[in-house]
Amino acid sequence: MQRLQKYILNNFSALFMSIFLPLFVIASVIFLIKLSTYTAVIQLSIWEMGKLYLFVLPEILFYTLPITFFIAATLSLFKLSNDNEIIVIFALGIEPGFIVKTFFKPAFILSLLLAFDFLVVSPHTTVLSKNFLSYKKSEAKFNLAASEFGNSFGDWLLYIGEKDKDGTFSKVFLFNKKQENEEILIAAKRATVINDAGILRLKLMDGEGYSYSTNKFSQVNFKAMLINDTLKADLTTYKQPLQYWLSKENAGRKKHVLIKDTLLSLFPMITLFLIASIGIVQVRHQKSKVYLYLFLTIVLYYGMTIGLEKMFQYYTILVVTLSWLIATYIFYRKTIVNKF
Template sequence: MHKLRRYILSTFGLLFFSIFLPLFSIASVIFLIKLASYTAVIQLNLWEMFKLYLFILPEILFYTLPITFFVAAALSLFRLSTDNEMVVVFALGIKPTFILYTLMKPAALLSLLLIFDFFVLFPHTTVLSTNFVRYKQSEANFNLQASEFGHNFGDWLLYIGKAHKDRSYGDVVLFHKEEKEEILIQAEKAEVLNNKGVLRLKLTNGQGYSYTDEKLTQMQFEAMMINNVMQTELRPYNSPIDFWLDPERRKNKIRMFITDILLSLFPVAGLFAALSIGIAHVRHQKGFVYLWLFASMLFYYSGTTGLQKALGFYTIPAVFFSWLFVTYIIYRRRIRARF
């Protein structure tokens, strides 16, 4: 029995990875195209694109793994049926429940992994991705070009004489005018620092002038920091529970929570359907396996999204237990009654 269990799982594993890799690649390409649209607004190098890809990796895995598991489970059993190996298994007196229990353990582990993915990893990576994009947007809003007028740094007018490759600038002049005072600053070098979304201008080796109706003040400096001028509103994050309970975009989070719970449970919920589709008499059912796979996923996903408006959180037990009941009836009539 142990060898049979290993053989079934090895057949399942080969099909799982052969299906997962193409699905994962296609999903990655789609998300990368979406990420490429950010380059119209912000500048991203290769490493920054890779960081954004890592942020969306949990989302890619979440939507590809349940489908892969269900399809691989059904097709691996169907392959054993087409090779007449399933006939030998049942002829030896082994019941279909043995196959069900064999696939139950990886299905349960995958469901737990998916719940951890969407409940813990997804809030963390979503906040990181949002803050990273806002961080880059704050830098894009301060895109300086040498020998051009019209630059602003908060309330300061800014002129850049030279721009260096290390993102530092030379021959910098800043001007600020208030009702009763005008300030002019000249520096040999300037650097833009971004500390947790707060842009700061660090000036080196310069002098400043302050002019009022009463006096003219001059100063020399080796280093000057203009702080808290432009600030990016970063999204706070404390814990996954705070993320899900946050009232901001509450309706979307409720809909996402219901959908993700049901998708996380799909590997377990789809076992009866996988056995009903995969264990087959080849002559009669060969042409309908892929149709039943598509129809099963379509009905489950349609119920997941279509009942939320009417049932709210009750959609989770309604869809899950209804799906288990219907697929168990089909499994009992098509598989258990025959084998």
């Protein structure tokens, strides 16, 4: 029995990799095209694009692995049926339930990995990706350049004489009119940008500051001065995945993701009866429509997941799981058990 299980799983694993790799590449290309749209707003190097791709990699795997498992398992049984090996297995007195049990272990392991992916890994990568993009957007707003027209720096008007190769600035002037009757002018020989936990600051060195109004005039000389809290990246922090899922931020979206991803995690396990029903055929007596059934199954399952969510809320998980198991088991009994 173990040799037979190993033989079936060897056929499955060969098909699994041949199906997974093209799906993975296609999904990666789609996500990379989506990521490239960010370059219209922010500047990204090749390394930064690679970083963003690593952030979405768990999501790519989450959507490709369950579909790959379903297709590969079904086609591996279909191949064995075409070679009449399934008929030989049943002729030896082995029941169809053996086929279902053979795929149960890899399906169970895959469901656990998918659940860990979306419950634990995805919150972390989602927050990292969001914070990275938020930082890059704030950095884009902070894109200072030497210009005769000057730059806008929060509440300050900023003029930069020169931008050095090391990223520092020379001959810097800032002007701010805080109140209607008071104006502030700051001149510095050098300046540099500092990123402190997502807060971008301008550090001025070797300069003078002037404050004047109709009533008074004051001057101060300084070696270093920080212009603080001018531009701040909106960063998200969390300590544990549970804290992420229970937080009220984007609660509606998280609810939708939790329902949808839970059902997608269960997909490999609750389709085992359907895998046997579609993949096992009598090639002499049946006209197989395996590819049509594969397509309809995926569309129907995703459709039920999305369509019933508004009606049943969190109960959608229970409704879809039970109804799918009952329906596929009845189909399995009629098409496989009663015949073999």
